[in-house]
Amino acid sequence: MVENRARGNTANAARPGSDAGVLVVGLGRFGASLAATLDELGRDVLAVERDPDLIQTWSGRLPLVEADATNADALVQLGAKDFPIAVVGVGTSLEASVLITANLVDLGTPLIWAKAISAEHGRILQRIGAHHVVYPEHDAGARVAHLVSGRMLDFIELEDGFTIVKMRPPQETHGFTVGESHIRKKYGVTVIGVKPPGQPFEYATESTRIDAEDTLILSGDTVLLEKFARRP
Known part of the structure; x- marks a missing residue:
């Protein structure tokens, strides 16, 4: 789940390019995974962490610096102003999360993503200026719940109840074409593509x-897809 700041602010904000540098604050599971993936993708990324143990764990594996990002001067010294995108991955300490986000807002960071662990936490981050708030734990739990409840293999909920899923076909569709199965007419969902084993997607x-x-x-409405996925 991703929550945006007031639509007017988000829509009018300058969007950094796809090769823009990213500052990642916090090397917990969320921040470390994000920073490592960005680095693998060839993005200019710098991780900031104040825990010496985490610094040692990731030293040599990621571009990183040991610093306390709750200190505004420390962010200035490490060159945070040079990064058009910042991700605040600190979630366990609400105070630290809020202070770091506020410091980045004061620095004028064009695009700030921040991790929240509760709805209240998320509202605070939005109010102080985070452009996007994400809830990794909530999203992971919701996604797994959908996957274990039927024949779904993957589940991506976009917005307003619109979802894309990957799943095994129900028995009633086996051996029939999409047109013969009348999936959209019967169940209100749309077949985007079919991938046979060992063959390319079509x-x-x-x-x-x-x-x-x-x-x-x-693709289709989440509730309708859930019903279709529970077909035998």
Whole structure:
């Protein structure tokens, strides 16, 4: 789940390019995973952490600096102003999370993402100026709940109840084409594509055949997709 700041502010904010540098504050599980992935993707990333043990763990594996980001002067000294994107991965200490986010706002960071561990935490971060607030623990729990409740293999909820899922086809579709199955008419969901085992993904047409071992990619309302995924 991602919450944006007031729409007017977010929509009018300058959006950094896809190669913009990213400052990641906090090397807990969320921050470390994010920083490592950005680094693997070739992005200019700098991780900031004040825990010496975490610094030692990630030393040589990530570009990083040991500093206390709750101190505004420390952020200035490490060159935080040079990064158009910052991610505050600190979540266990609400005070530290708020102070770091406020410091980045004061520095004029164009785009600030911040991790929250509760709705109250998230509202505070938004009020002080975070552009995007994410809830990793909530999102992971919700995603797994959907995956264990049916034949879904993957689940991505976008917004306003619109979702994209990857799943095994119900028995009633085996051996029939998308058109013959009448999936959209019966269940209100759309087959985007079909991927046979060992074959490349192909966008679905009315004549695309569905077999038992195929993987379906579908889109639609979350509730309707859940019902379809529970078909035998």
